[in-house]
Amino acid sequence: MSKVINLKPIETTPVMQGLDNLCNMEEGRLSGKIFWDQEIYEQELEKIFARCWLFVAHESQLPKPGDYLTTTMGEDEVIVVRQKDMSIKVLINACPHRGNKVCFAEAGNARGFVCNYHGWAFGPDGALRGMHESKAYEESGFDKSKHGLREVAQVDSYKGLVFATFDPEAPSLEEYLGPITWYLDVIFDMDEGGTEFLGGCIRSTYECNWKVAAENFVGDILHGGWTHDSAARAMLGGPVVNVGELPESYAVNWNGHGYEFATDGIGNAAVLGEREINKYLHELRPKVAERLGEFRAQLTGAISSCTIFPNFSFLPGQNTVRVWQPRGPNKIELYTWVVVNKNAPERIKELWRRGAMMTFSPTGVFEMDDGENWEYCTKTSRGVVTRYQDLYVGLGMNTYLPDSELPGNVFKGQINEANSRAFYQRWKDMLQSESWKDVPDRNNGKLK
Structure with missing residues (x-):
């Protein structure tokens, strides 16, 4: 199973350096630019939504093994799925072959997920189980264990609320919520x-x-x-x-x-x-x-x-x-x-x-x-x-x-x-x- 790769360092742009002029909470003033600017929004996706703990599900929505729902973390689409051992995994909803979405339903129960494009089939744990014309892959020395659906870095829950984060360096959920x-x-x-x-x-x-x-x-x-x-x-x-x-x-x-x-x-x-x-x-x-x-x-x-x-x-x-x-x-x-x-x-x-x-x-x-x-x-x-x-x-x-x-x-x-x-x-x-x-x-x- 492939974990999400470590997030790359994010460079501070001139707009980010000028945030003090747009947002000064010691004086209680704010600029409307932060609600419209595309560059600020792109930085939000990388520095907030790809780092913070985000709510993805309530445990009651996934009562049985194989139960899943699809949601987003920022604009990244993910699948939240209950495992056989009753743990919960959060998988990126994108095939590692060409990036096609592998699950289009909002919720359900499944034994796995199959990509419509080239027939790559994944288990509920995200592991690659097989694919169309599998022999061709075998002849090229393909290692299935290296090409599963990617998991988010951390998943945890509090009183039934399930949260996930892409950042392996994020504080624990307990510390985050405080x-x-x-x-x-x-x-x-x-x-x-x-x-x-x-x-x-x-x-x-x-x-x-x-x-x-x-x-x-x-x-x-x-x-x-x-x-x-x-x-x-x-x-x-x-x-x-x-x-x-x-x-x-x-x-x-x-x-x-x-x-x-x-x-x-x-x-x-x-x-x-x-x-x-x-x-x-x-x-x-x-x-x-x-x-x-x-x-x-x-x-x-x-x-x-x-x-x-x-x-x-x-x-x-x-x-x-x-x-x-x-x-x-x-x-x-x-x-x-x-x-x-x-x-x-x-x-x-x-x-x-x-x-x-x-x-x-x-x-x-x-x-x-x-x-x-x-x-x-x-x-x-x-x-x-x-x-x-x-x-x-x-x-x-x-x-x-x-x-x-x-x-x-x-x-x-x-x-x-x-x-x-x-x-x-x-x-x-x-x-x-x-x-x-x-x-x-x-x-x-x-x-x-």
């Missing part, structure tokens, strides 16, 4: 049975830059009370709660990952318009408190959002999970799933699926609002003058809470752009670093 896992457990470990993804994957496209969407989920609750006001009123049947009036809320980040949340317990779930879901969460809360503690029990359905850098996001309570797949500097393909507790009643699972479709799907009342905003935030940056104007990312400066007992870098209040600043700082640090060992550590409040 203390943000304490918050991930609010949705992915609130119940002893764990979680599962419902149904298939919803795929849609938007003409926006991937960072615009990822940053929205990393910490932009500010837009909710304005952009989503009419939709929230329609779903709730009454006035919308003012986030600024909630008794306790925070923004927490770590190495570009961000989780912003209130302690209201039910706000996100409530806008699904399904009272049975609210009742389910209220009844489950004592068990969650016993499992995760009283503080996190207040977050299970609360007004909150999260992005794991660079492009994996979710909304607790509304239970929509998404990956912003880059398709150029001004286009994304959005992969969306609904996550539920595996032990939840089937009626509750169906209500969650239906509620998520009503709110966060291509025709959802919230997603249509977001999509339009994200597209125009991107399109304005094509203007040769407009792309250089300063964009403000300074809300919540000096709200860092150095004495907080919560994990991560903690900031006071959800209406705060601390997580956005941390996201863009990590983005810039990755682009300006030649390897993982060069990436600065800006935790412990160093970026306030």
Whole structure:
């Protein structure tokens, strides 16, 4: 089996050297050029998407040996497949003969994969098993063991979430996620049975830059009370709660990952318009408190959002999970799933699926609002003058809470752009670093 070759050193271009002028998070300013420039995007593919740990699957999607799904890591197509020993491999979806795609289905179960071009056949482990006119290869001294589907460098999982990275020098997944896992457990470990993804994957496209969407989920609750006001009123049947009036809320980040949340317990779930879901969460809360503690029990359905850098996001309570797949500097393909507790009643699972479709799907009342905003935030940056104007990312400066007992870098209040600043700082640090060992550590409040 062939591992992916070590990533070549990436030269720092003049554009990368000038990033300090385009992104200065100490001053809270940003240039729209980073959302439109093709050269910046190519560097992102190499220095971020070919290096970072990326979400590729949930273990519930691959229950049996031979189960597989296809996805992308950046713009590299991969196959995620369950092995006989129940481990998971991630294989590049390209035949090592002429590079043709070997698996065209989105998901299924297979004993192997066969290339349509010259009949090269691979096992679920990626090993080359045979090919059309195999005798001709044998006569040329061909060694099948050297021509299997290439594997990514590392695969690991956390609470059912499967991540992969192309970079053999990347830190472990545990180190990469750091203390943000304490918050991930609010949705992915609130119940002893764990979680599962419902149904298939919803795929849609938007003409926006991937960072615009990822940053929205990393910490932009500010837009909710304005952009989503009419939709929230329609779903709730009454006035919308003012986030600024909630008794306790925070923004927490770590190495570009961000989780912003209130302690209201039910706000996100409530806008699904399904009272049975609210009742389910209220009844489950004592068990969650016993499992995760009283503080996190207040977050299970609360007004909150999260992005794991660079492009994996979710909304607790509304239970929509998404990956912003880059398709150029001004286009994304959005992969969306609904996550539920595996032990939840089937009626509750169906209500969650239906509620998520009503709110966060291509025709959802919230997603249509977001999509339009994200597209125009991107399109304005094509203007040769407009792309250089300063964009403000300074809300919540000096709200860092150095004495907080919560994990991560903690900031006071959800209406705060601390997580956005941390996201863009990590983005810039990755682009300006030649390897993982060069990436600065800006935790412990160093970026306030």
